[in-house]
Amino acid sequence: MNTPSQASPAPERGGRPQPLLVVRDLKKHFPVRDSGFGGPRKFVHAVDGVNFSVPKGKTLGIVGESGCGKSTTARLVARLMPADAGSLIFDGEGVAEFRGLHLKEFRRKLQMVFQDSFASLNPRLTIAETVAYGPRVHGTPAAKAMQQARELLDRVGLDAANFANRYPHELSGGQRQRVNIARALAYDPQLVILDEAVAALDKSVQAQVLNLLQELKAERGLTYLFISHDLHVVHYLSDYVMVMYLGQVIETGPVERIYGHTAHPYTRALLSAVPSMDPARRTEASPLAGDPPNPINPPSGCRFRDRCPRAHAVCADRAPELAAIHGAPEHFAACHLNDTASGHPDAGQEFSA
Amino acid sequence: MSATLPLPSPVAVSAAQPSRSYWAVVWRQLRRDPMALAAGGVLLLIIAAAVFAPWLAPADPYKASMIKRLLPIGSSGFLLGTDELGRDLLTRLMYGGRLSLLMGVVPVLAAFGIGTAIGLFAGYVGGKVNMVIMRVLDVFYAFPSVLLAVAISGALGPGLSNSLIALTLVFVPQVVRVAESVTIQVRQLDYIEAARMSGASAFSIIRVHVLGNVLGPVFVYATGLLSVSMILASGLSFLGLGVKPPEPEWGLMLNTLRSAIYSNPWVAALPGLLIFVTSIAFNLLADSVRSAMDIRR
Ligand SMILES: Nc1ncnc2c1ncn2[C@@H]1O[C@H](COP(=O)(O)OP(=O)(O)OP(=O)(O)O)[C@@H](O)[C@H]1O
Numbered sequence: 001m002n003t004p005s006q007a008s009p010a011p012e013r014g015g016r017p018q019p020l021l022v023v024r025d026l027k028k029h030f031p032v033r034d035s036g037f038g039g040p041r042k043f044v045h046a047v048d049g050v051n052f053s054v055p056k057g058k059t060l061g062i063v064g065e066s067g068c069g070k071s072t073t074a075r076l077v078a079r080l081m082p083a084d085a086g087s088l089i090f091d092g093e094g095v096a097e098f099r100g101l102h103l104k105e106f107r108r109k110l111q112m113v114f115q116d117s118f119a120s121l122n123p124r125l126t127i128a129e130t131v132a133y134g135p136r137v138h139g140t141p142a143a144k145a146m147q148q149a150r151e152l153l154d155r156v157g158l159d160a161a162n163f164a165n166r167y168p169h170e171l172s173g174g175q176r177q178r179v180n181i182a183r184a185l186a187y188d189p190q191l192v193i194l195d196e197a198v199a200a201l202d203k204s205v206q207a208q209v210l211n212l213l214q215e216l217k218a219e220r221g222l223t224y225l226f227i228s229h230d231l232h233v234v235h236y237l238s239d240y241v242m243v244m245y246l247g248q249v250i251e252t253g254p255v256e257r258i259y260g261h262t263a264h265p266y267t268r269a270l271l272s273a274v275p276s277m278d279p280a281r282r283t284e285a286s287p288l289a290g291d292p293p294n295p296i297n298p299p300s301g302c303r304f305r306d307r308c309p310r311a312h313a314v315c316a317d318r319a320p321e322l323a324a325i326h327g328a329p330e331h332f333a334a335c336h337l338n339d340t341a342s343g344h345p346d347a348g349q350e351f352s353a
Numbered sequence: 354m355s356a357t358l359p360l361p362s363p364v365a366v367s368a369a370q371p372s373r374s375y376w377a378v379v380w381r382q383l384r385r386d387p388m389a390l391a392a393g394g395v396l397l398l399i400i401a402a403a404v405f406a407p408w409l410a411p412a413d414p415y416k417a418s419m420i421k422r423l424l425p426i427g428s429s430g431f432l433l434g435t436d437e438l439g440r441d442l443l444t445r446l447m448y449g450g451r452l453s454l455l456m457g458v459v460p461v462l463a464a465f466g467i468g469t470a471i472g473l474f475a476g477y478v479g480g481k482v483n484m485v486i487m488r489v490l491d492v493f494y495a496f497p498s499v500l501l502a503v504a505i506s507g508a509l510g511p512g513l514s515n516s517l518i519a520l521t522l523v524f525v526p527q528v529v530r531v532a533e534s535v536t537i538q539v540r541q542l543d544y545i546e547a548a549r550m551s552g553a554s555a556f557s558i559i560r561v562h563v564l565g566n567v568l569g570p571v572f573v574y575a576t577g578l579l580s581v582s583m584i585l586a587s588g589l590s591f592l593g594l595g596v597k598p599p600e601p602e603w604g605l606m607l608n609t610l611r612s613a614i615y616s617n618p619w620v621a622a623l624p625g626l627l628i629f630v631t632s633i634a635f636n637l638l639a640d641s642v643r644s645a646m647d648i649r650r
């Protein structure tokens with residue numbers, strides 16, 4: 001039961017929760033079919049050396065622009081596709097060697113809710129059948145699985161007497177997403193990955209589903225990996241935030257740190273692109289111009305330098321490491337500005353977020 | 354009239370109507386479609402006439418008479434006239450439907466079963482296995498159906514069962530193609546990923562989640578093949594590659610009656626007319642099934 005980190009922590013040292021999931025150096029490169037003849041084989045660097053950990057009972061929010069590798073990271077963690085490199089440690093056990101029965105057990109403990117509430121429900125099954133399917137696969141007798149499914153539907157706010165025998169097309173988007181949540185909870189998972197789970201819902205429905213998620217988390221001691229475009233929602237739900245850019249983690253830390261004292265120009269740009277409630281911050285024009293660079297040929301050095309307002313020669317030469325921010329526990333950022341030894345002329349100056 | 358009329362809440366309304374399974378909805382749609390009803394009615398009539406021919410037919414289908422050859426439609430005792438050997442044409446058309454319908458339906462059913470199985474497997478497994486299967490089938494697919502049917506049944510030799518095999522072989526690659534492409538579409542949907550997350554075996558996922566969603570489109574495609582199969586079967590018999598005389602079969606009858614096309618054109622055209630009507634009815638029904646199954650869900 002060792003965490004991979006340097007010191008093996010005593011249980012609940014100083015009240016700090018143990019990591020439920022530790023991800024080390026995760027990589028996934030998708031081969032690209034290109035038209036060129038005999039040219040070198042090209043790859044999309046979808047996930048390129050990602051490290052993070054999620055403490056038990058906490059929510060890690062993952063943010064970043066479209067295509068930065070959030071969903072791929074989620075799928076790799078869920079073992080829906082094989083990783084090219086890296087290790088996963090779940091509840092103290094390495095996941096890479098999970099096969100057959102072990103993999104089946106692992107999957108029980110980790111569930112996923114997808115963005116498209118319609119595509120994630122089989123149109124030919126009633127919603128009770130959908131929720132009962134997983135437990136049945138794991139050997140629960142049919143009648144019992146159906147009974148549990150009805151109870152779960154009640155719990156997520158869908159009156160089972162009314163809804164259990166309906167088909168997905170007879171439900172609204174919010175109701176369908178409740179079904180997906182019920183299915184994810186059908187066998188007491190420890191970790192639930194929510195990949196844009198509320199993105200397709202109306203604001204008011206979104207708020208209801210978010211509240212439900214919060215309640216369920218408290219009730220069942222769940223840990224969430226919450227992927228979202230919506231920085232307000234991430235702020236509301238997360239304990240920790242991880243910012244990704246072109247397949248890499250560029251900043252991670254406690255939510256209030258990231259939203260209050262970000263240590264990376266990209267995060268800053270993302271946050272200022274959000275229409276703020278605070279008029280003082282609204283005046284600033286978004287410094288985030290253009291599209292992210294091509295993930296097939298990421299820029300040398302820091303991948304954000306093309307769009308960074310504070311880029312210097314050193315940013316093209318060397319890629320910044322994800323390093324601890326001085327004086328801020330658990331806050332890490334990959335930017336030369338934070339490192340006085342990096343050679344960046346502005347390095348060491350306080351970030352004015 | 355009045356804005357204060359109490360409206361039932363939307364929840365109450367939808368709760369009042371019981372949920373229907375997909376096939377129940379399709380069936381209800383079909384029953385409401387006049388084209389489906391008409392085509393279905395015609396087909397039922399033709400099928401009933403063929404199935405109950407031994408009890409309904411006015412004469413013996415094999416009893417020839419040299420003096421009563423090629424009587425015109427409406428002759429006394431021979432409602433639809435007689436053929437080139439003096440046999441009652443109505444009787445032979447009724448009996449002929451048995452073989453012609455059999456040859457229309459059986460190869461399609463067989464190809465539906467075999468093709469769906471292969472297509473599901475190829476589509477779900479994917480990768481190299483899929484590529485090998487699909488490339489092999491492409492070889493068959495490249496030939497026009499007629500040519501392939503004639504070639505295979507020519508190689509196997511004439512006869513009913515050989516024609517059935519030949520036609521099945523013609524349709525299998527076509528069904529596999531449809532089943533494979535639908536499977537590939539279904540496989541990437543999130544509910545398959547969710548099922549994989551539950552730790553279910555590939556077999557369970559295919560049976561519960563893939564099959565039910567692939568069957569529909571493949572079924573629609575297969576109903577469209579019924580008319581093709583009928584026409585190809587008749588064509589094989591017409592060419593002497595299907596059933597042999599004196600067996601009554603529409604395609605074969607068309608062949609043997611063709612010498613009478615100038616002396617008694619109406620009689621000679623009757624088997625062709627039946628092939629035409631039946632295949633049109635199959636096609637119209639297939640269209641109705643397609644639109645009935647196209648409910649957005
Ligand atoms: N199966 C795949 N084959 C090839 N490339 C892929 C595949 N899946 C993802 N990619 C590529 O990997 C990169 C990361 O994709 P991913 O779906 O993880 O992004 P994302 O952060 O989830 O984006 P979004 O916010 O739009 O959902 C993209 O450039 C994408 O085109």
Ligand SMILES: [Mg+2]
Nearest residue numbers: 070071072195
């Ligand atoms: Mg995504």
